[in-house]
Amino acid sequence: MKKCEHCSKPAVLHITELQDGSVEAHHLCESCAKEYLTQNSEPESVEVESSLSIDESDDSETSEAAPQEQPPCPNCGITFKEFRSLGRLGCAHDYSHFREELTRLIENIHSEVQHVGKVPKRQPDASRQQFDLIRLKLQLKEAIDEENYEKAAGLRDQIRQVELELRSSSPAT
Amino acid sequence: MNLDVLTQRSGEWLRGTGPEADIVISSRIRLARNLAEFPFVNRASDTVRAQIEDFLRERIEKLQGRRPLTYLRTSDLEPLDRQFLVERQLISREHAEDHGQCGVGVSSEENVSLMVNEEDHLRMQVLRSGMDLDAAWAEINEIDDLMEQEVAYAFDSQFGYLTACPTNVGTGIRVSVMLHLPALVATKEIQKVFQALQKIGLAVRGLYGEGSQAMGDFYQISNQVTLGKSEIDIMKSIKDVVAQILGYERRVRTALVKENRQALHDQVSRAFGILQNAQTISSEETMHLLSSVRMGVNLGLIDDVEIPTVNELFIQTQPAHLQKLRHQKLESAERNIARAAYIRQRLAENNPHTSA
Numbered sequence: 001m002k003k004c005e006h007c008s009k010p011a012v013l014h015i016t017e018l019q020d021g022s023v024e025a026h027h028l029c030e031s032c033a034k035e036y037l038t039q040n041s042e043p044e045s046v047e048v049e050s051s052l053s054i055d056e057s058d059d060s061e062t063s064e065a066a067p068q069e070q071p072p073c074p075n076c077g078i079t080f081k082e083f084r085s086l087g088r089l090g091c092a093h094d095y096s097h098f099r100e101e102l103t104r105l106i107e108n109i110h111s112e113v114q115h116v117g118k119v120p121k122r123q124p125d126a127s128r129q130q131f132d133l134i135r136l137k138l139q140l141k142e143a144i145d146e147e148n149y150e151k152a153a154g155l156r157d158q159i160r161q162v163e164l165e166l167r168s169s170s171p172a173t
Numbered sequence: 174m175n176l177d178v179l180t181q182r183s184g185e186w187l188r189g190t191g192p193e194a195d196i197v198i199s200s201r202i203r204l205a206r207n208l209a210e211f212p213f214v215n216r217a218s219d220t221v222r223a224q225i226e227d228f229l230r231e232r233i234e235k236l237q238g239r240r241p242l243t244y245l246r247t248s249d250l251e252p253l254d255r256q257f258l259v260e261r262q263l264i265s266r267e268h269a270e271d272h273g274q275c276g277v278g279v280s281s282e283e284n285v286s287l288m289v290n291e292e293d294h295l296r297m298q299v300l301r302s303g304m305d306l307d308a309a310w311a312e313i314n315e316i317d318d319l320m321e322q323e324v325a326y327a328f329d330s331q332f333g334y335l336t337a338c339p340t341n342v343g344t345g346i347r348v349s350v351m352l353h354l355p356a357l358v359a360t361k362e363i364q365k366v367f368q369a370l371q372k373i374g375l376a377v378r379g380l381y382g383e384g385s386q387a388m389g390d391f392y393q394i395s396n397q398v399t400l401g402k403s404e405i406d407i408m409k410s411i412k413d414v415v416a417q418i419l420g421y422e423r424r425v426r427t428a429l430v431k432e433n434r435q436a437l438h439d440q441v442s443r444a445f446g447i448l449q450n451a452q453t454i455s456s457e458e459t460m461h462l463l464s465s466v467r468m469g470v471n472l473g474l475i476d477d478v479e480i481p482t483v484n485e486l487f488i489q490t491q492p493a494h495l496q497k498l499r500h501q502k503l504e505s506a507e508r509n510i511a512r513a514a515y516i517r518q519r520l521a522e523n524n525p526h527t528s529a
């Protein structure tokens with residue numbers, strides 16, 4: 001992941017600036033980008049390519065009806081706030097877990113909220129079992145870190161079981 | 174695959190053929206995919222990254238595509254070798270800098286590369302010489318179908334293929350075309366092109382990179398929007414825009430030749446003369462001179478060198494390439510000397526007149 005050119009936080013905004021026929025690319029984190037954009041506030045010369053929406057980001061603290069903080073993703077443990085500062089999601093389930101927030105964000109980025117195009121022939125939707133696997137694998141790692149090997153062994157069996165179910169449920173090709 | 178073998182040749186996509194190859198260097202299509210049953214790479218521990226890498230490596234090695242792939246575990250390579258793969262456009266800069274276990278499957282012609290554990294679990298790309306998006310799409314789509322028989326991709330019926338960053342979600346496709354636009358740059362018309370492109374949501378980047386100034390008049394045009402449009406529609410918008418830019422660049426080239434043939438001939442001949450004789454030369458100067466020479470050859474002003482040689486020199490005069498060629502680490506000043514020597518040698522051996 002690219003780092004912000006001003007500090008070491010991950011860059012979430014990629015700005016292309018036009019000046020006298022030359023193009024300059026900037027990669028900035030959310031806070032540096034905000035500063036950068038207010039300094040260079042000539043609207044025509046600056047275009048935010050893939051902003052993770054600057055407007056929205058800080059409103060949560062100021063808006064009257066502070067929206068209910070979403071609980072973290074049960075599979076990977078990421079919170080929406082963490083995602084905002086990292087610019088990267090933690091697992092595929094986050095798209096379901098934070099669907100409402102992400103729909104707004106995705107509309108900002110792509111102007112559309114419905115996928116059109118290629119669809120996998122096999123398993124069009126990630127199944128419950130696949131998300132279970134992410135969670136189980138995370139728990140397995142924790143158990144090993146805690147040196148709780150009995151629990152780890154149980155989890156390993158569960159993982160094998162789910163993997164087996166997954167393989168057998170996919171149509172034979 | 175022995176990387177030293179690669180230094181002796183160049184990727185098929187540099188051969189300078191294919192439609193519109195006088196202006197279009199290459200067409201590239203990249204697909205971002207993730208496995209449903211693993212967390213995204215940035216959220217994966219070292220152990221889980223290793224699991225993902227093992228899982229995908231095994232499947233990439235068995236893939237029965239039209240080209241056999243060789244798998245390299247890039248995290249085991251020296252930094253110089255990783256930079257070498259970046260210069261050859263087989264892996265991204267981000268991938269080279271990544272920590273944790275990662276790798277890439279490449280075809281021997283170097284036009285297919287499947288990166289494991291970049292920002293997404295799998296980033297697959299196909300490169301073609303010239304303007305050849307349809308062929309690139311046919312091949313990457315086929316590889317994607319083959320992979321899909323072996324793995325369960327993270328997919329959602331609303332958001333499409335799920336990616337670590339929402340900017341890639343949906344199709345996960347990045348369609349890029351690399352253009353050589355010396356006439357538009359020389360006349361400063363390029364600015365209008367950029368403004369028009371940004372209005373329709375396409376990105377423009379210089380050849381070597383993001384963050385650095387575009388060098389040698391090369392620009393990569395690619396889509397930004399990945400959701401809500403089909404792969405075919407995304408390709409079409411790039412094709413339409415490229416067709417217009419090609420027409421524009423050609424008109425300006427013709428006008429330049431008509432108005433000032435002698436000055437242009439002088440400029441490209443001098444550029445060639447410097448490359449043939451320089452004893453030390455920076456990477457930046459090399460890019461600018463090669464760019465001039467490339468235009469001169471395409472306009473029929475000089476015929477002492479062939480386009481594939483010029484294309485190859487863009488890649489082979491970069492830092493990691495020079496160091497691998499010399500089998501030693503070189504400081505910047507030493508590289509400038511090695512670069513000049515290499516260019517002199519290549520231009521002497523590839524001169525169709527002296528060799529005839």
Ligand SMILES: [Zn+2]
Nearest residue numbers: 004007029032
């Ligand atoms: Zn910053």
Ligand SMILES: [Zn+2]
Nearest residue numbers: 073076091094
């Ligand atoms: Zn998650």
